[in-house]
Amino acid sequence: MRRLLYVLRALLLAVGAGLAVVILTLPPNPRDLGQLGLSLLDGRALTDSQGRQAEGNPGWSPETLPATVAGAYHIHTTRSDGSGSVNEVAAAAASAGLQFVVLTDHGDATRGPDPPRYSHGVLVLDAVEISTAHGHYVALDLPAAPYPLAGEARDVAEDVQRLGGFGVAAHPDSRKANLAWTDWSVPIDGLEWLNADSEWRDESWPATALLFLRYPYRPAATLMTMLAYPERLLARWDRLAATRRVVAFAAADAHARLWRRLEVRSFSMPGTLRAPSYESSFQLFALQVQLDRPLTGSGPEDGRRLLDALRRGHMFSTITALAAPARFDLTASRGTVGVRMGDEISAGSPLEVKARAIGPAGTRLRLFENGRLIEDGPAPVLTYRASGHPAVYRAEVWLPRRRREPAIPWIVSNPIFVREPPRRSQASGDVPGRTASGTPAGRAGADTGTGTGSRGPVLLSTRKVKWHVEHDARSAGRVGRGGAGKGLTFEYALGPGPRASQFAAAATDALKRVDTWRLLRFRARASRPMRLSVQVRQPTGEVGDRWTRSVYLDATAREVTVRLDDFRPVADAPPRIPTAELQSLLLVVDTVNTRPGTRGTVWLDDIRVE
Numbered sequence: 001m002r003r004l005l006y007v008l009r010a011l012l013l014a015v016g017a018g019l020a021v022v023i024l025t026l027p028p029n030p031r032d033l034g035q036l037g038l039s040l041l042d043g044r045a046l047t048d049s050q051g052r053q054a055e056g057n058p059g060w061s062p063e064t065l066p067a068t069v070a071g072a073y074h075i076h077t078t079r080s081d082g083s084g085s086v087n088e089v090a091a092a093a094a095s096a097g098l099q100f101v102v103l104t105d106h107g108d109a110t111r112g113p114d115p116p117r118y119s120h121g122v123l124v125l126d127a128v129e130i131s132t133a134h135g136h137y138v139a140l141d142l143p144a145a146p147y148p149l150a151g152e153a154r155d156v157a158e159d160v161q162r163l164g165g166f167g168v169a170a171h172p173d174s175r176k177a178n179l180a181w182t183d184w185s186v187p188i189d190g191l192e193w194l195n196a197d198s199e200w201r202d203e204s205w206p207a208t209a210l211l212f213l214r215y216p217y218r219p220a221a222t223l224m225t226m227l228a229y230p231e232r233l234l235a236r237w238d239r240l241a242a243t244r245r246v247v248a249f250a251a252a253d254a255h256a257r258l259w260r261r262l263e264v265r266s267f268s269m270p271g272t273l274r275a276p277s278y279e280s281s282f283q284l285f286a287l288q289v290q291l292d293r294p295l296t297g298s299g300p301e302d303g304r305r306l307l308d309a310l311r312r313g314h315m316f317s318t319i320t321a322l323a324a325p326a327r328f329d330l331t332a333s334r335g336t337v338g339v340r341m342g343d344e345i346s347a348g349s350p351l352e353v354k355a356r357a358i359g360p361a362g363t364r365l366r367l368f369e370n371g372r373l374i375e376d377g378p379a380p381v382l383t384y385r386a387s388g389h390p391a392v393y394r395a396e397v398w399l400p401r402r403r404r405e406p407a408i409p410w411i412v413s414n415p416i417f418v419r420e421p422p423r424r425s426q427a428s429g430d431v432p433g434r435t436a437s438g439t440p441a442g443r444a445g446a447d448t449g450t451g452t453g454s455r456g457p458v459l460l461s462t463r464k465v466k467w468h469v470e471h472d473a474r475s476a477g478r479v480g481r482g483g484a485g486k487g488l489t490f491e492y493a494l495g496p497g498p499r500a501s502q503f504a505a506a507a508t509d510a511l512k513r514v515d516t517w518r519l520l521r522f523r524a525r526a527s528r529p530m531r532l533s534v535q536v537r538q539p540t541g542e543v544g545d546r547w548t549r550s551v552y553l554d555a556t557a558r559e560v561t562v563r564l565d566d567f568r569p570v571a572d573a574p575p576r577i578p579t580a581e582l583q584s585l586l587l588v589v590d591t592v593n594t595r596p597g598t599r600g601t602v603w604l605d606d607i608r609v610e
Ligand SMILES: [Zn+2]
Pocket: 129, 136, 170, 171, 179
């Protein structure tokens, strides 16, 4: 009995010591900068709303900073694999002091987004996270898609753009190969420079166990210890930004489910431990979006303005668990023309690039030019005289690092792009990336380079060329002849029910008569918006090796050009296409982009390889 007491006491001591260690290894409380901002507010309103500085005045005031609203982006609810309802997410955001959230439940974009609305005083925006063959793609401001968006990353990105959405490459740093974004040749609109979910997946098992113990004491501080400076990813962003606008987001990727890495496959715990909670995720870091004027309280109006600001990259990311509130701005000006982060300014005469931040003593501002650190100075103001040549400028704010705090900047800005030549006036109300209508005819899936093959084109749609239909047991198809003896009509009906690899294809074996070709061209339209999988097949093995290129079709007839170089292997087919050994050309409708039970018609004309 006495021995048992000894053991119990020892156990209690051990637990107590363990807890003490756990608490002691937490980073200190975040710095509360509420007072700091006010102390600098001594009536020196020295810059105007354009970020221009009044002559001879070196100072500035936080009052002159644009109106910023804080929010969280990349959140899952019970509509996909999150644990909280939309209203619970909004309530958590409200208690974390946020003004907006961007929901990104998994989906194929056929469900239209809910209209922006307020819940618990928080503006709720709805978006979708689409799974592509090369990683996840978050689409903002996207209407309901006419067919499931899926397949290759380049095709999903093209569809998102055609539909007027804004696409963000999700968690490029994820260790999970099937989640991480991998196709950097795709013209993405944005990327996630920081993703909390990926950071957690990076931790070792013992570290995760320790996090579990610490978490109840100071949730956000515990989560913060896992953050790391994603140097390679930021370098990737800098390289991309040199050629195109790419807006960077800090992504909460909040699910509020039992630490996902601890989950057992296909085992879901009733009343799941809701950790990390939405609220602690929201206290970890935030997006700060710059608006021209404060939010009004009207869901539709505020939603529109917020989405436009996100598209324009009028925002920065801040690690709230280090310090709050974040007061920051990055501007560039030349004479009376001023732009802010996310904007473009035309190349020309020298520019003044200015970063401003309010932080505790020892706060440093760092300015990067084309990814290279060019200035590192104390807050609150850093001014750099730039050549005015084409370049990309972005800034980071680093706080004096306290013990146990991660080496990560407090603030990461979006860039200012100095570009040449100017497309149009910077002052225009044009929102980047938001085009009124779809891609022009002929753009579908390939460029329209003129092929000067060594031989003339070989027509594959004349009456002499035989076509047949291939389909699975549930689906059906029919190939008919169109007008003028050159055309082809392909009617398809995918089998109903759950997805079970239903497909229907119009096929010809005429490719075996053609030894070399580089381009496949045809004119086509479809009874409904769709993606047609153009495939070439070599007759090896049971099903043959296949390569595919997906093209978009709708009711408007268009010239489609597909380069052989652009085909990608299906399943285990080798990357290199043995052109001379190809036998079949297939025009396939399958469940990648078509729902089971769908029927329709494709009209094709003048199908030729050259
Ligand atoms: Zn994802």
